[in-house]
Amino acid sequence: MKTRNYNIDAAFKVIILLGFSLFFFLTIQSGQVLKYVHPRNVPFIKFAVIAMVLISLFFIPKVFKPQRIKVSSIPLLFFVLPLIMAFLLPTQSFKSDYISYGDLKLQGNSGNVDNPEIKTEYSEEDEYKEDIYIDEYSDAENKNIIESNRNELQLIDETIIMDNDNYVRWIQEIYDNIEKYIGKKIQVSGFVFKDEQFEGNEFVSARMMMVCCAADMQPIGFLCRYDKAAELKVDTWIRVHGTIAKGEFNGNVIPVIEADKVENTEKPEFDYVYPF
Numbered sequence: 414m415k416t417r418n419y420n421i422d423a424a425f426k427v428i429i430l431l432g433f434s435l436f437f438f439l440t441i442q443s444g445q446v447l448k449y450v451h452p453r454n455v456p457f458i459k460f461a462v463i464a465m466v467l468i469s470l471f472f473i474p475k476v477f478k479p480q481r482i483k484v485s486s487i488p489l490l491f492f493v494l495p496l497i498m499a500f501l502l503p504t505q506s507f508k509s510d511y512i513s514y515g516d517l518k519l520q521g522n523s524g525n526v527d528n529p530e531i532k533t534e535y536s537e538e539d540e541y542k543e544d545i546y547i548d549e550y551s552d553a554e555n556k557n558i559i560e561s562n563r564n565e566l567q568l569i570d571e572t573i574i575m576d577n578d579n580y581v582r583w584i585q586e587i588y589d590n591i592e593k594y595i596g597k598k599i600q601v602s603g604f605v606f607k608d609e610q611f612e613g614n615e616f617v618s619a620r621m622m623m624v625c626c627a628a629d630m631q632p633i634g635f636l637c638r639y640d641k642a643a644e645l646k647v648d649t650w651i652r653v654h655g656t657i658a659k660g661e662f663n664g665n666v667i668p669v670i671e672a673d674k675v676e677n678t679e680k681p682e683f684d685y686v687y688p689f
Contacts, residue, residue, distance in 0.1 A: 423475035425489045430469040432496045437462045445504045447683050450626045572598040573657075580620060580686040584633055587657065591668050594657045599670060602652045602678050603634055605645045610663075614642045618653050618670070623685045630685075636662060639672035652678045 437458055440446045446455055566579060566586060573594070575583050580601075587594050603618035611617075619634035637653055638660075645651065653672050660669035 420475050422486050423472045425486050427469045427472045429492045430465045434462045434465040436499045448504050451623055575601040581688045587668050591659050597657050600654050605647050605649045607647055614638050616642045620686045635670045637670040637672050650678050650680045651675050
């Protein structure tokens with residue numbers, strides 16, 4: 414048998430390990446990792462990057478050693494294809510084309526959502542703090558203020574202001590306690606979702622909720638009624654201003670937003686929400 418002066422099997426392993434390490438590193442650096450996994454899983458991916466680099470360093474010396482035993486490298490090709498696809502295929506957010514009405518969560522007590530004890534405070538805030546919520550916390554000082562209030566659900570000037578941090582907790586709170594919030598003003602942003610089962614004046618202001626990773630993505634949101642709903646384009650990001658009412662859909666009693674105003678808004682850089 415002819416002896417090779419290099420070990421092609423070890424070389425393939427180094428390329429694959431470093432390739433996946435590079436992909437995960439670039440994904441983390443760009444922030445696109447949050448389109449794949451929940452933020453709490455990012456530290457594990459960072460650990461995986463370090464581990465794969467260290468393992469590849471272990472194989473590098475073997476690349477330059479003669480390979481006396483013939484080993485098939487064909488099984489390693491099954492790792493090469495997903496690696497190539499990972500680099501070539503762009504990262505995309507979920508769109509309403511990917512979901513159907515059956516996927517949409519329009520009722521409370523979701524089995525996928527933790528329901529911790531929620532403290533809800535009703536308070537009159539000054540104009541400065543109200544602007545903080547409406548302007549979506551554009552500066553560092555505002556972000557620090559919001560950080561201190563993450564564990565509470567508050568009404569600002571008797572209005573529910575839903576944002577990325579409190580979206581899922583407000584959804585659960587309102588669905589579970591509809592009577593408590595009937596007549597309350599609300600502001601919520603999301604993408605327009607429509608279904609053939611909806612009436613002409615109905616749509617859902619929806620968000621995609623990630624529990625662990627992209628594989629368990631679930632659309633959630635509020636059914637909205639608006640006299641100009643027909644003019645709203647699917648997947649357009651909008652902010653709904655309205656009042657919470659009690660409605661019924663497919664035999665279920667649900668909260669409904671009677672919209673007073675719907676305005677276009679920018680899609681968030683990271684448009685998923687998380688239950689914890």
